[in-house]
Amino acid sequence: MSTPASVPAPEPDSVFRDPSFRLFWFARLCTTIGYQIFTVAVGWQIYDLTRDPFMLGMVGLVQFLPSVMLLLMSGHVADRFDRRLIVRTCQTLEALIAVSMAVASLSGSITRDHIFVFVALIGATRAFETPTLQALLPSVVTPRMFPRAVALSSSATQTAIIIGPALGGFAYVAGPGVVYAISATLFAVAACLVTALKLRQAAQRLTTPVSIATLFAGFSYIRGRPVLLGAISLDLFAVLLGGATALLPIYARDILHTGPWGLGLLRSSPAIGALATALWLAHHPMNRRVGRVMFGAVAVFGMATMVFGISHWLPLSMAALVMLGASDMISVVVRSTLVQLDTPDDMRGRVGAVNSVFIGASNQLGEFESGVTAALFGPVGAVLLGGIGTLVVVVVWMRLFPSLASRDRLHDHPVTA
Template sequence: MASSHASATSVFRHRDFRLYQLVRLCAVLAVQLESVAIGWQVYELTGSALALGYTGLAQFLPFVAFALVGGQVADRVDRRAILVVCQLVMLLCSLLLLSFTLGHVQDVRFVYGVLVLFGTARAFYSPASSALVPRLVPAEELTRAVAVSSTTWQVATIAGPAVGGVLYGWGGPKGAYLGSAVLCALTVVWMLLLKIRTGASSREPFSLSTLMAGFRFVRRQRLLLGSITLDLFAVLLGGAVALLPIYARDVLHTGPWGMGLLRSAPAVGAAVVALLLASRPLGGRAGWKMFASVAVFGAATLVFGLSHSLPLSIVALAVAGGADMVSVVVRSTLEMVATPDDMRGRVGAVNMMCVGASNELGEFRAGAFAEHVGAVTAVVSGAVGTLVVVALWAWGFPELRRVNHLEEAAREPLPDTEPEKVLVSG
């Protein structure tokens, strides 16, 4: 037991990794505080499911428009500097939302405009952030570092919505926006304390060909292609986050504090699983475990969609979050170990585009669908669609099914062709 504990915490020996986890914690907390306030505020002002869907679309469109450029920049510029600039932009977004509230502005198009700016910043932040992690720990500790980073993200995702819901219920959205601004300012200070300098990794000239290099790399790597697109379509269909204000108020008959609990529930489940994976890696048959976890995600979302009980809804969302974490760790580990350093920004951009599509575009899909058929039908049909996607991908990507130990991937990068010879059992 003692050796397992020491192994789980070994990555914290590295000073920059510890500091970056603190940065990550505060950055995600800030976003979560904002998200709770925006969702409840927009629904209070409009009473429209479609308006909630537009909050996702406003972030998704600029993210997709600039993500490939962001990946190219992450491979050419000091990644730490990119993160500092992006956090400053996110601080500006928090202050703009605070001014929107203090000025008693009723036009939610102002909120959408701020979210466009936020989505643009995230297009540069996400590739640089994912490409930075492999520089913070030795290669043999990368799998564990991914699990620990995921745990940090989930802890912030647990605390953020709960705190945001309490702040909103106590003082309205201005308290949540002010808290978000303070956290963004702290992340800038701590980011500047990082000693690591990544410099320019790629020497290739800027061109359309280098811009699209991430897509070409992912297309050749069948394991990456399968794991990324599985997450893309499963969450695109099964995501229900945008509709939580409707569920909280109209289905479960609770208030902002209840929505905060619902927003936190997936992260509670995910954090528990991430902690387990940090201390005890996934082990063998990782591919089958990934498919099974996405299926559990879809089934738990189905239970949530049909539930009229707040405790049952919280448990269902927690199970969905825990199941999704298995997929996150597998996908993130495959991406990091399969990608050379001078490509990590661009490959990370492709991954983040898919994650953004599944989250923000999924929110728009849910909101637009719910506007016509109701929130319950939108969530239930999406959950069924997720289960169908799992079956199709398990059939279409046999090499992903046969992935055995992720630790083998950490020791030997994947080749461009027939990667299953490295990762799969004989």
């Protein structure tokens, strides 16, 4: 990463001292903790009700489908309307959904079908919230602050992923209704923080009439830029094949022989590695050979997945997941920075929506893939095949996208204040 010689790069603590960024950071922290708590409760509850690994995969599929169906609409809305209002509305709806889950669980009336309905609704709200929140960050900080702000913003997510699953796992001892109530409270707090958020610079809103061209502009923009297409699709296929998070309830209960607290520790482990890496990158941003660093990180991700797959010892499993999270964070920071810096502001919503669907496919659809392969080959076989598949993707993508592999810096143009 380079900056003009006359303008020194801001230190991470100076970025965090900015009041607007601090509100943004805590809002992202709260909404992500709320979502992680919600996810832990759903995973354990659905497996308690069905004892079927395929149903764990179905949770990911049901959550992913709304993001695909709403892709064109969500990106267009993010570029045309007030992004703070969109995020605040989504978080309020998520709080109401979590309250409904809490009431159904506490009353003892919840069923598998109820869970799928609520998960689909959460997926629909996050289809709007996720790309809009990403597109909002460049309006919160200056361009010069942005690369460090991406790493620090990612640290909020990873902090939440550490705290959320552990908190959800321990709170589940009191019942899923309590977990959903905590989740609802955090969504509501996030909505209040976004309400107070002040923007440093006004977003360039889309003003042209709605048309087929404007709806599909995000796809067209990414398709015409091999570096962006390669970075986004690399994450899609690598995590789609290598992701094992959907199978953590099975590993916790049947392979590692632990309980909800162990599941919480397993779900937190990737975030420990990711948080440490995000904080390191905030202080030591990548300057050169970012393309090769990204490919190397994804390869480490695949190898860590394989180690986790064969482990029957909780500490080793956690260590493998820590390494998995650390390597994934490198890929996340490179991809997120490239997507934002190489995209005009009035297109960030639509490009972000496409990026979010790719990320959702790698996570939620990856959970479905893991559930299916676990049903066919068992959980250990499914995770090992996924890790091998990730390594194959790295080799193929280096040949398909040489411009990404040879990318030297995160941005190819001077960064202004």
